[in-house]
Amino acid sequence: MPATSPSEHFDYIIVGGGSAGCVLASRLSAKAANRVLLCEAGADISLDNVPPAILDSYPGTAYLNPDYIWPELQATTVRIDGVAGRARKYEQARILGGGSSINGQFFNRGAPSDYDAWEAHGARGWDWQSVLPIFKRMETDIDFHDALHGTDGPIRVRRIFPEQWSGHARAVAAALEAQGYDYLPDQNGEFRDGYFPIAISNFNERRVSVATAYLDAATRSLPNLTIRTGTEVASLVFDGTRCTGVVIQEGDKGKRVSGGEIIVSSGAIGSPALLLRSGIGPVAHLRDLGIDIVAGLPGVGRNLMEHPSIALASFIDDGARINDVTRHHIRVGARYSSKIGGAPQGDMLILGVTKTSWHAVGRRIGTLLNYVNNPFSKRGEVTLQSRDWRVRPNVALNLLDDERDLDRLVDGFQRMALLQASASMQAVTKDPFPASYSEKVRQVAMLSAKNRFITDVLAKLLDGPAPLRSFLMRRVVAGGPTLDELLTDDKALRAFIRSACVGVWHASCTCRMGAADDPLAVTDEFARVRGVAGLRVVDASIFPVVPGANTNAPTIMVAEKIADGLLSMQSDGGAIAAANVFSRNDP
Incomplete structure (x- = not known):
């Protein structure tokens, strides 16, 4: 459906209310001057009536509930003799809080060497010593209080x-x-x-998700934060190579909304799919589907990694x-x-x-x-079946x-x-x-x-x-x-x-960060999409390689770190302050 003329404007439009999107919405709206819109395709989670299946310490009634996952999304797992096997259902969250609302509640970070590997892959400022302070800040560890753990963050972490x-x-x-x-x-x-x-994001036998920990009652009441659930973004809007807004779908109606900065946080499958539909990606693939090219980036949808x-x-x-x-x-x-x-x-x-x-x-x-x-395998791929936003993308994990x-x-x-x-x-x-x-x-x-x-x-x-x-x-x-x-x-x-062999719902790396001379890097160390102004991707898709961890905690860390950079750019010192956020810091 054609979009109407812009009727609303926000400083930040966040596409996807998952583990990254909720964090970004909370942090960016904390500054009163920022008008922030958070769009989530799935349902809201009412703070005073969280569904028992989501609160439950046992996650199986949440992650296998058809109401909380993307319908019709499938993935092939392995290729045998170069031929992909049969596609299987691939459960990905479609609810406010994303994976943090339905996952196994694991809250492990991975090893220090995982993040030093990010730096080695060209993501400057993402080594272990730089990200450890972020990991500490976002948690309240119930069991341990030392140099590796936080004591006053929004996510409560415990062990049995x-x-x-x-x-x-x-x-x-x-x-x-x-x-x-x-x-x-x-x-x-x-x-x-x-x-x-196992370390879990759970307190008093209740799940701690970003939808409840970051979007608490005080945050939701902020006049400068708008949360729209049941709202899917069909495409991005451009003026030349500057991203200026989104086309949102509310039921059968489409509407154009403009923004100063667009942040795509739709996950390692949804984010590359949105970029591809909007004309950012491998040129041949886009031309085959009749999509106008905004930026030719061969890495969009490539390098998909999972834990086999x-x-x-x-x-x-x-x-x-x-x-x-x-x-x-x-x-x-x-x-x-x-x-x-x-x-x-x-x-x-x-x-x-x-x-x-x-x-x-x-x-x-x-x-x-x-x-x-x-894993060594990193030749998974997300591609489009159709330019139609209602059609789920092809997902080939290519695990082995x-x-x-x-x-x-x-x-x-x-x-x-x-x-x-x-x-x-x-x-x-x-x-x-x-x-x-x-x-x-x-x-x-x-x-x-x-x-x-x-x-x-x-x-x-x-x-x-x-x-x-x-x-x-x-x-x-x-x-x-x-x-x-x-x-x-x-x-x-x-x-x-x-x-x-199957994955464990840890899709990542499809819009990976990397150095300027990396032909398959989609984003830089500030999560900016290369060759496009006003557009960032912030979620597990920008991991340079998948860490040895369940991906929820690293995704929250990524969102926290990017939010720091954005807020620093607004303060005195501008770009210099932002650069300092991405420099190596002692814990």
Whole structure:
């Protein structure tokens, strides 16, 4: 629908109310002179009536709720012999707060070397010593008060310590300890190999999202901040190569809104898609779709990175299942160094997942989840199917395009099998099987009354006689190759990993920061889109490489740091003050 003439003007228009967008809206509107518009395609979260599924410490009722994710968004995971596999549903948040409102609530930063790698990739001022003060400022760590942790930030962070772990989590920890892993009380503290309680953005058994922590009642009441939910941005508006506004969609109506600075914060899939629809990206791709070129940037949508993962599952005995201490399903994790292919220290992660889904069967199935913290594969891609803003983009994760990532998952599967075979795990689990997030599993995992009924019946049968349970586990729950078959056949194991490998919803790097001479860099160290004035991208898409962490905390850090730069530019000293924000600072 054609846009009307501009009827409104804002100093900042933020496209996307996710983990970055909410932070930017809060920080920029804190200065009364700034008129800020935040546009979010999904629903609002009323502070006085947050949906129980979003507040819940167990996240499965949020991230598998169709009301909170983008409909019809799919992704292919791997290429085999150069051919992409079947597309799968790829759940990405569509609600105020973005991923922070529906994710697993993990709040880990990654390793210092991850951010030193950002600097090495051309993102000046993003090394560990420069970003650590930002990480500290945005958190209130309930458990630790030292040089690595913050005490008065908006995001509250805690851990569930071993004395409160379920029997399954304790068994995983005992298996790790028997394999020589040291206990590290703080995942965000001592950066070495070992096992630890997971750091989570959760307080008093309630999720802490950016929608509630940054957009609190005082912020929402500011007269200079406008929040529009249920509002999708169809395209950007340009005057030559200057971005001057957006075309927003509210239902079937389109309207043009002008802005002094446009900040795209729609995530690593949504942000490149918006740039592409608006004429910024690879020239040949845009011309094929009949899109007028504003800026030819070949890196838009390229370099998509994710954390490839595999899992080994088992039936959990009744006494070892999730307990009443917390509904959070993952309490123990371990990082280790594979030493494969020149990988950095701590390049791999193992998680003990005590509950695999919201339903009754999920309460009886636990997994060991293994993923590559620092993948070598970075040839994923976001492209357009159509210039129509209503059509979701093509997403090809291409997770195992570098053989070294496959090698590390083969090694990781074998490590998980050793853990599963330990005395502690044998005592509380039965019938282990290689797990796959198949289409059947995904469909049953979606919230519905039908799925609740089916899984209630199956769960009762699983708790029955051992022979019946083993039969059902083999024929109904697992349905793929057995553990013994994979451990005795390297070719079969590699084939299984290629078919079962999935991402963990950590898409990033599709508008990456980089040096001026990097042909695939889309943004500079200030998040400005190259060759375009008045336009920035601020979210996980600008990561130069994906850090060895769940991406929520790094995304919040990125938004905080860019907000600092923008506010400094408005103060005395202008560009000099902004440059100081991006220089190396001692913590």
